[in-house]
Amino acid sequence: MFTFKLSKFSKILTTLFWIALTSPAWADDISVLATVDRNQITLEDSLQLSITIQGTQNTPPPELPSLPDFRVASSGTSSSTQIVNFERSVSIIHNYRLTPMSTGQFKIGPIRVRANGKTYATKPIIIAVKKPTAPDQSGDKPVFVETRVSKNEAFIGEQLIYTFKLFHRVEAKNFDLSMPFGASYFQKEELGKAKAYQTVVNGIQYQVQEISVALFPIKTGKAEIPPAALEFDIYYRTQNRNNRRGFNQFFNDPFFSQGTRAEHKVLRSKPLFVEILPLPAQGKPIGFKNTIGEFSIQANLGKNDLEVGDTTTLTITVSGKGNVRGISFPEPDLKNLFKIYPDQPELKQTVTGMQISGEKIFKFALVPLKPGPMTLPEFTLSYFDPVKIGYRQVKTTPIKMNIRPSSTPESLNLVQSPPNGNTIVKPEIEILGEDILPLHTKLDDFQNIENPLNLSVMIGFVSPAIFFLISAFFIQQKKRLTTDVAFYRSQKAFKTATQKLKILDHSNKMDSKEFASELSEILREYIGNKLNMEGKAITAAEVEPKLKESDFDTQQVDNTRKLLEKFEALQYAPKTSGNNQDLLNESKDLIKILEKNS
Amino acid sequence: MIKITSRFVILIALLCHPLPSFAEDYMSDVARANELYANNKYQKAIDTYEAVIQKGFTNGQLFYNLGNSYIRLGKIGPAILNYIRAQKLIPRDENLQANLNFAIQQTRDKITLPQPNALGTLFFWVNDLNLNENIKLAFYINLSFWLVLTAWFYFRSDLLKLARNSLLSLLLVAIIAIGVKLHLESDFKIGVVLGKKVSVKSGLDLSNVTLFELHEGALVTITDERRDWIEIRLDPKQKGWVPKNSIGI
Numbered sequence: 001m002f003t004f005k006l007s008k009f010s011k012i013l014t015t016l017f018w019i020a021l022t023s024p025a026w027a028d029d030i031s032v033l034a035t036v037d038r039n040q041i042t043l044e045d046s047l048q049l050s051i052t053i054q055g056t057q058n059t060p061p062p063e064l065p066s067l068p069d070f071r072v073a074s075s076g077t078s079s080s081t082q083i084v085n086f087e088r089s090v091s092i093i094h095n096y097r098l099t100p101m102s103t104g105q106f107k108i109g110p111i112r113v114r115a116n117g118k119t120y121a122t123k124p125i126i127i128a129v130k131k132p133t134a135p136d137q138s139g140d141k142p143v144f145v146e147t148r149v150s151k152n153e154a155f156i157g158e159q160l161i162y163t164f165k166l167f168h169r170v171e172a173k174n175f176d177l178s179m180p181f182g183a184s185y186f187q188k189e190e191l192g193k194a195k196a197y198q199t200v201v202n203g204i205q206y207q208v209q210e211i212s213v214a215l216f217p218i219k220t221g222k223a224e225i226p227p228a229a230l231e232f233d234i235y236y237r238t239q240n241r242n243n244r245r246g247f248n249q250f251f252n253d254p255f256f257s258q259g260t261r262a263e264h265k266v267l268r269s270k271p272l273f274v275e276i277l278p279l280p281a282q283g284k285p286i287g288f289k290n291t292i293g294e295f296s297i298q299a300n301l302g303k304n305d306l307e308v309g310d311t312t313t314l315t316i317t318v319s320g321k322g323n324v325r326g327i328s329f330p331e332p333d334l335k336n337l338f339k340i341y342p343d344q345p346e347l348k349q350t351v352t353g354m355q356i357s358g359e360k361i362f363k364f365a366l367v368p369l370k371p372g373p374m375t376l377p378e379f380t381l382s383y384f385d386p387v388k389i390g391y392r393q394v395k396t397t398p399i400k401m402n403i404r405p406s407s408t409p410e411s412l413n414l415v416q417s418p419p420n421g422n423t424i425v426k427p428e429i430e431i432l433g434e435d436i437l438p439l440h441t442k443l444d445d446f447q448n449i450e451n452p453l454n455l456s457v458m459i460g461f462v463s464p465a466i467f468f469l470i471s472a473f474f475i476q477q478k479k480r481l482t483t484d485v486a487f488y489r490s491q492k493a494f495k496t497a498t499q500k501l502k503i504l505d506h507s508n509k510m511d512s513k514e515f516a517s518e519l520s521e522i523l524r525e526y527i528g529n530k531l532n533m534e535g536k537a538i539t540a541a542e543v544e545p546k547l548k549e550s551d552f553d554t555q556q557v558d559n560t561r562k563l564l565e566k567f568e569a570l571q572y573a574p575k576t577s578g579n580n581q582d583l584l585n586e587s588k589d590l591i592k593i594l595e596k597n598s
Numbered sequence: 599m600i601k602i603t604s605r606f607v608i609l610i611a612l613l614c615h616p617l618p619s620f621a622e623d624y625m626s627d628v629a630r631a632n633e634l635y636a637n638n639k640y641q642k643a644i645d646t647y648e649a650v651i652q653k654g655f656t657n658g659q660l661f662y663n664l665g666n667s668y669i670r671l672g673k674i675g676p677a678i679l680n681y682i683r684a685q686k687l688i689p690r691d692e693n694l695q696a697n698l699n700f701a702i703q704q705t706r707d708k709i710t711l712p713q714p715n716a717l718g719t720l721f722f723w724v725n726d727l728n729l730n731e732n733i734k735l736a737f738y739i740n741l742s743f744w745l746v747l748t749a750w751f752y753f754r755s756d757l758l759k760l761a762r763n764s765l766l767s768l769l770l771v772a773i774i775a776i777g778v779k780l781h782l783e784s785d786f787k788i789g790v791v792l793g794k795k796v797s798v799k800s801g802l803d804l805s806n807v808t809l810f811e812l813h814e815g816a817l818v819t820i821t822d823e824r825r826d827w828i829e830i831r832l833d834p835k836q837k838g839w840v841p842k843n844s845i846g847i
């Protein structure tokens with residue numbers, strides 16, 4: 001009894017505990033609070049914004065208002081569940097790191113949170129962002145950045161080197177550098193990976209992380225290179241001051257007594273300005289293609305001795321220092337002498353020191369049209385040398401060729417445009433602009449698409465199989481009825497017997513003897529049909545073993561034998577007394593029971 | 599038998615017939631949004647389309663129109679996201695393909711949709727049909743198979759036997775194709791960068807190393823999800839973690 005009571009009590013207790021643990025918080029219990037770790041920061045700092053949702057954990061993320069003056073990054077969520085005095089309280093905190101982009105007073109909020117169909121808003125928070133207090137030139141800063149551009153004045157297309165340096169004498173990690181270069185004024189080329197080295201500034205040793213890119217001015221005017229911004233974490237080693245005497249003296253070792261304090265910092269460089277000068281108009285060669293740097297040119301021919309219709313490759317290699325990518329070379333003007341097929345130029349660019357150099361290879365397949373000795377003319381490249389401030393021209397040497405007549409002139413099938421230009425030239429379609437294609441406006445197309453994996457589809461898939469099984473069953477039955485006599489007789493036995501009993505029921509003029517004889521015949525015929533034997537000749541004594549062989553119930557077999565004996569007694573007794581209707585009902589019931597159990 | 603057959607035929611007819619949808623209730627909203635778009639009121643058009651979608655209405659043309667509206671406002675990320683959603687429902691729409699390509703060209707990273715893997719190549723038609731169409735195809739093949747099987751049971755002939763075997767093979771392929779479609783849609787989820795710039799980190803915390811950066815509208819494959827972070831992949835070598843709220847799925 002005691003055990004039962006304890007068990008019941010523990011069940012109630014467990015139930016109450018689970019109700020307390022799993023019951024949803026009431027909508028009215030929900031509160032939302034926004035806090036910041038500090039409300040006065042400099043441009044070099046970031047702040048932590050925490051939005052605490054008390055009372056529920058099942059909410060979508062908070063809807064932050066537009067904060068154009070901050071860079072917002074999620075710094076994770078934390079949730080907690082507490083049960084105090086059977087009262088459960090849940091909360092979730094969404095954390096964000098806000099990095100200021102400009103100085104001034106800014107309002108954060110209200111921040112909205114949707115929960116249980118309601119919208120909750122936090123109170124706005126005012127944040128003051130100031131300029132960093134220490135100037136850049138202070139000699140003992142633990143960390144500072146510097147940007148530099150190789151020249152303050154450059155010609156359009158001339159290579160400049162833009163360098164970003166981080167100086168730090170404390171541990172720094174997790175760098176995230178944003179280094180805009182003024183894409184409207186410059187084209188950028190990478191100059192390899194960042195370098196790390198040590199240097200001394202005003203007698204203080206610093207670790208330096210340096211990265212450089214090559215900039216090629218593409219527009220004249222006063223170009224601004226916007227400030228670069230570097231976000232990173234710095235780690236200060238701190239001395240543990242609360243060491244107690246005695247036990248802790250054992251651990252009086254720097255390894256145990258030092259801790260690390262991390263601080264997220266944002267450092268911005270000053271903007272840089274470069275005056276981009278146009279190329280001098282004086283002395284500009286004809287066909288000058290804005291190639292700036294210092295280059296050489298070389299021409300090579302695959303084979304000098306060939307037949308009309310053969311192919312040889314003319315390779316023109318332009319190599320040197322400068323924006324190699326931008327070099328272009330026109331198709332040589334050899335149209336009356338050769339059929340020319342230009343290939344895609346090949347670019348090989350390298351970085352040597354801080355200078356971009358390389359070569360660009362132009363290949364042309366030449367098919368000679370006329371036989372005879374021939375000389376490929378010199379090819380010229382004009383470029384502007386920004387060091388010597390003047391235009392220069394470099395040339396290839398002429399190449400001699402011997403073109404022999406074709407040995408298989410009949411198979412030559414060159415296609416050449418006639419000089420008069422009688423052929424129809426398909427005009428090239430000039431693309432003037434691009435835009436998206438229009439909306440769908442035919443409302444009939446806007447039908448809702450239900451989830452395709454639903455119950456009706458499943459039924460649709462299964463129902464043909466069910467239909468088939470039903471059909472197959474009936475077809476099989478029908479087939480068996482036509483081929484299997486025993487099955488046919490067994491199937492039809494009940495129906496035949498029922499019909500005959502019905503006819504007998506309507507014939508009222510029969511006497512008891514005749515009635516019993518008819519009933520006996522119907523019952524025996526039914527048994528005969530069921531057991532596939534001649535039923536009319538069967539006697540009551542023969543029925544019993546036959547029915548038992550066919551697994552009929554002993555009680556039913558006994559009742560059948562008794563009823564048949566009763567019919568025989570009524571038929572052959574000198575005086576008969578019996579109620580026909582009772583006999584008929586008894587026969588009907590027996591046949592029904594036998595049919596049910598057959 | 600006749601009674602059962604007739605009832606079965608009615609059931610099949612009901613299943614095949616499109617059920618009365620609640621689309622008509624939203625037709626006026628869609629028409630109004632289309633009109634707002636035509637009158638260059640793109641933000642209002644977006645609000646109206648979004649409201650219809652919020653009510654549970656799913657339609658490829660609707661996502662397409664929403665994508666167009668976002669493009670008009672210069673919001674490439676949401677535009678591509680809605681085009682991708684539309685593509686799942688109307689994969690053969692040529693205008694959609696053109697606009698999606700146009701939008702991708704507007705992005706800074708210009709990342710195109712990932713190419714189908716070996717499974718997608720083998721079941722090449724799967725990507726040209728939406729899930730509904732794949733199921734309908736299997737449904738009709740299934741219906742035909744069982745009808746032919748029943749007919750073959752009645753009248754055994756070589757032609758019916760050939761039809762039965764062919765339809766059984768087709769049915770198996772169609773059912774496997776549905777599985778492939780579901781697998782491709784669940785395991786190769788495409789995400790779109792919604793922020794102006796997202797730093798892809800080496801782990802599930804902002805203090806981890808930034809591996810690379812992606813810009814608005816960049817297409818990524820979602821490979822894992824933990825807490826508020828999701829793992830994205832551009833190719834087997836370029837993958838990392840980003841905050842969940844920076845990617846639209």
